[in-house]
Amino acid sequence: MSDTQFGRYGGQYVPEALMPALEELEDAYERYVLGNEDGFLDEFRERIRDFGGRPTPLGRADRLSDRYGREVYLKREDLLHGGAHKLNNALGQVLLAKYMGKERIIAETGAGQHGTATAMAAAHLGMPCEIYMGRTDVNRQRPNVFRMRINGAEVNPVDIGRGTLKEAISETMRDWSRTVEDSHYVIGSVVGPSPFPRMVRDFQAIISEEAREQIRERTGGLPDSVVACAGGGSNTMGMFHEFVPDADVSLYAVEAGGSSLEVDEDTGVAPNSASLSTGAEGVLHGARTRLLQDSDGQIMESHSVSAGLDYAGVGPELAYLVDEGRVTPVNVDDDAALEAFHRLSTQEGIIPALETAHAFAYLEGAAAELGEVVIVNVSGRGDKDLETVIEETETRGIEAAPEMSVFDGGLR
Amino acid sequence: MSGSPPRGGPTDGLAAAFADGPAFVPYLVAGDPDYEGSLQYVEALARGGADVIELGLPFSEPIAEGPTIQSAIVRSLEAGMGPERFFTFVEALDVDVPLVCMTYYNLLYQYGTEEGPRPFVERAAEAGIAGFVVPDLPAEEAGPLRAACDEFGLDLIFIVAPTTRGERLARTHELISGYVYVQARLGTTGAREEVSDRTESSLERIADWEVPKAVGFGIKTGEHAARIVRAGADGIIVGSALVDVVAEGVEEGRPTAETAATLEERARELKRGALHGASEPEAEQP
Ligand SMILES: Cc1ncc(COP(=O)(O)O)c(C=O)c1O
Numbered sequence: 001m002s003d004t005q006f007g008r009y010g011g012q013y014v015p016e017a018l019m020p021a022l023e024e025l026e027d028a029y030e031r032y033v034l035g036n037e038d039g040f041l042d043e044f045r046e047r048i049r050d051f052g053g054r055p056t057p058l059g060r061a062d063r064l065s066d067r068y069g070r071e072v073y074l075k076r077e078d079l080l081h082g083g084a085h086k087l088n089n090a091l092g093q094v095l096l097a098k099y100m101g102k103e104r105i106i107a108e109t110g111a112g113q114h115g116t117a118t119a120m121a122a123a124h125l126g127m128p129c130e131i132y133m134g135r136t137d138v139n140r141q142r143p144n145v146f147r148m149r150i151n152g153a154e155v156n157p158v159d160i161g162r163g164t165l166k167e168a169i170s171e172t173m174r175d176w177s178r179t180v181e182d183s184h185y186v187i188g189s190v191v192g193p194s195p196f197p198r199m200v201r202d203f204q205a206i207i208s209e210e211a212r213e214q215i216r217e218r219t220g221g222l223p224d225s226v227v228a229c230a231g232g233g234s235n236t237m238g239m240f241h242e243f244v245p246d247a248d249v250s251l252y253a254v255e256a257g258g259s260s261l262e263v264d265e266d267t268g269v270a271p272n273s274a275s276l277s278t279g280a281e282g283v284l285h286g287a288r289t290r291l292l293q294d295s296d297g298q299i300m301e302s303h304s305v306s307a308g309l310d311y312a313g314v315g316p317e318l319a320y321l322v323d324e325g326r327v328t329p330v331n332v333d334d335d336a337a338l339e340a341f342h343r344l345s346t347q348e349g350i351i352p353a354l355e356t357a358h359a360f361a362y363l364e365g366a367a368a369e370l371g372e373v374v375i376v377n378v379s380g381r382g383d384k385d386l387e388t389v390i391e392e393t394e395t396r397g398i399e400a401a402p403e404m405s406v407f408d409g410g411l412r
Numbered sequence: 413m414s415g416s417p418p419r420g421g422p423t424d425g426l427a428a429a430f431a432d433g434p435a436f437v438p439y440l441v442a443g444d445p446d447y448e449g450s451l452q453y454v455e456a457l458a459r460g461g462a463d464v465i466e467l468g469l470p471f472s473e474p475i476a477e478g479p480t481i482q483s484a485i486v487r488s489l490e491a492g493m494g495p496e497r498f499f500t501f502v503e504a505l506d507v508d509v510p511l512v513c514m515t516y517y518n519l520l521y522q523y524g525t526e527e528g529p530r531p532f533v534e535r536a537a538e539a540g541i542a543g544f545v546v547p548d549l550p551a552e553e554a555g556p557l558r559a560a561c562d563e564f565g566l567d568l569i570f571i572v573a574p575t576t577r578g579e580r581l582a583r584t585h586e587l588i589s590g591y592v593y594v595q596a597r598l599g600t601t602g603a604r605e606e607v608s609d610r611t612e613s614s615l616e617r618i619a620d621w622e623v624p625k626a627v628g629f630g631i632k633t634g635e636h637a638a639r640i641v642r643a644g645a646d647g648i649i650v651g652s653a654l655v656d657v658v659a660e661g662v663e664e665g666r667p668t669a670e671t672a673a674t675l676e677e678r679a680r681e682l683k684r685g686a687l688h689g690a691s692e693p694e695a696e697q698p
Contacts, residue, residue, distance in 0.1 A: 004552070013517055013548045015476045017573035017598055019580060160482065166473065173475045178599035180575060268472070283518040283548070284473060296494045297522030298472040 004194035005288075007323065009316035012193040014173070014286045021180045026195045028100045033092070033202060040099055044092055044203075051124055052081045052091060054206065058214035058375070063347040064360075068367035071219070073375045074350070075211045077235065084353060084380030085207060085235045086117035090186055092203035094121040097184035104183040105129040108172040110137055110165030110231065111308030111355060112144025113380055114188030119153035121186075129153040132172045135163035137307045143384045162301045165231075165311045169285050189232025190315030193286030197315050204238025211375055212242045224371025225250040228379065229358040230276065230329075231308050233315035235379035244326060250371070253318060254362040256304035257331035263292070263300060270300040275314040276322050276329035289316040305334040305392055306354035306385075332361035338393055340364060341382065342400035353380035354389065425510040425542045426464060426567050426590040430624035434686040435463035435647035436637075437626050438654050438679060439514065441484040442467045442501050443493030445658065449668045450488070451504060453658060456672040458507035460679025464591075465507065466545060466649065469498045469515035476547035478602030480652040483659060495523050495532070499539040510542035512569065512590070517549045520557065533560035543567030543590045551583040558587050571595050572618060574610045581617060591624040593649060596631070596640070603653040604630035607639045615644045634685025641689030648686050654678060 004011050012022055032040035048054045056076045064072040077085035094105055105122045108131070109115030115131040122129035131148055135157045138145055148155050157163075158171045169192075176185040190197045190204070208226075215223055228239040230253040243249045258272030270292040272278070279290035284299055292300040292312040304310040321327040332340075337354060340361035345351045352360065356379045363376065382389070393401040429435050438457045443450050457465055470485040470493055477485065493501075502511060513536055517529075524531025536544075543566050549557065551570065561568045567590025574595065576584065594615060597608035611627055618625060627640045628649025637648045657678060661671030 011553050012550060013553055014550065015547050015573070016550050016571045016580075016584070017575050017595060019550045019552070019573075020575040020577065023580075161472075170473050170475050174478070174600045177476065180598065283516075283521055285475070286548075291518075293518070293522070295522070296496075297518040298489070298494070299518075 006197070006317040006320035009287065009289050009319045010194055010197060011288050012286060013283045013288065014193045015177055017177045018180055021176070022193055022195070024100070028096060029195050029199045032096055032099050033199060038099065040095070044095055047095065048088065048091055048206070052087050053079065055210045056080055058211055058218065061348050064363065068363060070367065070370065071373045072363070073215060073218070073223070073373070075207060075239065075375055075377045077207060078350065078352065078356070078378045078381035082113070082117045082120055083383065084113040084117065085204060085238060086114045086188065087121065088206055088238065089188070089200045089203040089234060090114060090117035091121040093184065093186040094118065094125050094127060097186070098125055098127065100184065102182060102184040103127070104179065105186055106132070106172055106175050106179070106183050107186040108132045108165065108168035108188060110134070110168065110310060111306070111353065112137065112141040112148065112384060113308060113353070115153070115155070116144045116147045118186050119148040119151035122153065123151045130156060130175070132156050132158050132168045132175065134158045134165060134168045137164055137168070140388050141307050141384050142387065164302070164307065166299065166302070173285070189234040190237045190317060191232040191285060191287060191313060197287065197317055200234055201237040201241060201317060204234050205241040207235070207238040207377065208240060208242035211239065215373070215375060219373055222246055222249050223373040223375045225252060226375045227252045227254060227359050227362060227370070228377040229254045229309060229355050230314060230318060231273065231311050231355060232313070233318040235377055237315060237317060239377040240327065244321070251327045252362060253322070253327050253329050254358045255329060255331040256306060256309035256337070256358055257333040258303040259334055261331070265294050268294060268298060268300050269303070270312070271303045272331070273302040273304045273309050273311055274331040275312060276318060277331050279314070284313045287316045289313055290319040305337060305388070306358065308353065308355040309358065330362055330366070332358050332365065335396055335398065336361035336364065338389065338396065338398045339400045341389055342393070342398065342402070346400070350378065351382040352378055353382045354385045356380055427624065429463040429510055430591060430646045434641045434645065434690045435624070435626065436461055436679065436683040436686050437464045437466060437647050437649045438462050439466040439468060439649060439651035440654060440658065441470055441481065441488045442498055443470065443488035443491055444484040444655070445487040445662045446491040447493070447497070447501065451501065452668055452672045453675055454505055455507055456676040457654070457679050458509055460676040461683035462509055462679060463647070464510050464512060466512045466514045466651070467502065469493070469495060469513055469519060471516035471519050474516065476600055478600035478652065480603065480655050480659065481601050484655045487662065495519055499535055502539040502541060511540065512543045512545060513541045514545040514547070517546050520546065528560070529557045530560040530563070533557070533564050533566060537564035537566055541566065543569055545569045545571065545593055547571060551587050554587055569593050572614065574598055574614055577617065585621060588623055591626050591647065592618060592621060594618070594625055594627045594645065596627050596629040601629060601652050603632040603656060605632070607636050611640060612643045634681040634688070637682050637685030638689030641686050648682065650682055
């Protein structure tokens with residue numbers, strides 16, 4: 001296996017014009033990130049503390065612990081600046097771009113959390129920034145569009161296809177192939193061509209470095225299981241990485257089951273984003289990984305109520321760890337995620353992102369498998385999702401939801 | 413291949429296409445805007461003087477394409493184009509120039525039951541395809557496809573970008589056959605008003621390569637074609653400017669025959685431009 005791969009997955013399936021940039025990035029990653037050249041890592045650690053607010057706490061969820069009859073701990077990435085784990089990677093990559101002498105930052109975003117984190121990091125470090133975001137996502141994650149604009153980033157809506165994360169990544173790659181000499185593409189998850197999956201994982205691994213120490217301080221030992229949602233899988237790999245060698249710690253990656261696991265070949269739609277659970281091996285966005293695709297190899301349109309999980313691919317390292325049996329892929333549907341959203345909000349006083357809510361929905365169905373001590377990664381907070389949640393909750397008649405008659409004349 | 417003589421060994425075919433002066437290499441998306449119309453359009457390009465034709469097999473995530481070809485890909489996919497139908501399309505074409513299949517790796521990779529690109533290459537060879545251009549497959553990942561192409565006698569064309577230098581050039585050179593696709597400018601495909609000034613330096617970097625050098629990305633007019641040939645190219649590749657003709661035909665609701673005639677005429681102009689560039693190396697520069 002070459003060092004661009006994780007077992008059979010990974011690699012560098014990109015246009016030739018981008019290959020020199022990947023070589024340059026590989027070199028910078030090795031020197032600055034792995035080698036701490038020019039004190040890069042020291043500066044990163046300092047900034048992620050002073051600007052980002054690390055370390056984030058690990059707290060016990062009292063009501064959930066009672067409800068499931070086990071110790072449930074929450075790793076609070078929702079408390080990181082920007083409201084999600086995304087800043088760990090965005091700040092790392094924007095800083096790296098600066099060390100590399102790049103002059104412009106581009107990024108894709110799905111839920112807008114990565115775009116927001118990138119816009120913040122770029123403003124913080126004084127770099128111009130352009131974000132690509134699918135039209136559907138622009139409409140369903142408006143608060144984050146405001147935040148990006150207010151931080152001074154350009155936001156370019158992408159009208160192709162269903163207008164979600166897949167199209168946004170493709171369009172950012174197109175921008176990059178035009179501007180590669182002076183721009184750095186801050187990819188938002190552990191996806192894309194090598195070295196992105198490894199590098200993004202390394203920036204996110206700070207989550208599990210902290211959590212592993214914190215749980216030992218709290219309980220004197222390691223957890224029995226660790227649960228995180230998985231879109232591309234950056235909060236997932238960040239939360240898992242330091243636990244991967246701990247063979248007794250079970251790792252659960254919770255994917256979006258959407259409305260159904262059945263696919264419709266004729267329309268090219270998979271009404272879910274469960275690429276680890278149901279996908280097949282293929283090549284998308286620079287990497288060989290597990291994908292939602294039809295029998296010809298055309299990529300399917302995915303679906304999830306959560307924009308950040310709504311993606312037909314997944315990081316190659318996660319695909320590898322699933323094949324190796326180290327990570328267990330599971331999934332929960334839209335309704336279960338919405339119920340979990342309300343449950344965490346009312347019972348723990350934490351409004352989670354819809355992406356994060358998927359991890360909690362898994363707890364509800366399968367707590368018994370998880371052992372005595374469980375850590376769930378609270379990958380982000382849900383302010384961005386309030387509009388979607390209130391609408392979806394109403395149309396679906398979700399049980400755990402509060403009623404909203406407080407608005408004069410109802411919601412609309 | 414109804415009605416046309418069987419092609420010679422594919423490698424001979426592609427090399428031969430560049431043998432008598434500058435080659436004109438047009439590109440269209442197969443099946444754009446529909447199967448029948450597209451057959452006529454490709455045949456019109458052959459009548460207009462094409463020496464090689466690049467046929468796009470549409471993939472749902474064409475990351476190397478600009479808006480013009482993306483839209484063509486959507487039209488073709490919506491009209492039902494796919495790998496199997498593509499091979500039928502190639503077999504139905506009545507042209508006697510070599511055909512190159514341009515597509516993305518996942519479609520090659522998924523075809524057939526055996527793992528890897530071999531079944532696709534085998535079927536393509538049977539249909540009469542002479543070679544491949546795969547924009548998301550750099551030399552690093554191309555080992556299995558190169559092996560399958562060798563097995564079935566097909567060429568594997570690589571793109572050399574303005575950013576390709578040093579060791580990367582050597583790595584690509586080792587695997588290439590047929591011709592080299594010199595990307596005239598950074599970015600995605602799309603017709604432009606100006607010829608990129610990076611073309612010459614790109615051609616210089618590969619001056620000692622034995623394969624013919626075809627330049628593409630942004631070429632629109634006969635005048636562009638002439639300038640590129642004067643800069644040292646052995647051929648010109650024109651995609652978006654021709655796909656634009658198909659798109660216009662769709663938008664204006666023109667009869668297929670009319671669009672085909674426009675394509676044939678446009679092909680003549682481009683071929684003439686290329687020939688002109690070859691015959692007047694010191695021609696008037698503005
Ligand atoms: C809060 C939150 N969690 C999770 C994700 C999913 O991304 P990943 O799987 O890379 O962690 C997102 C993506 O936008 C997100 O905003």
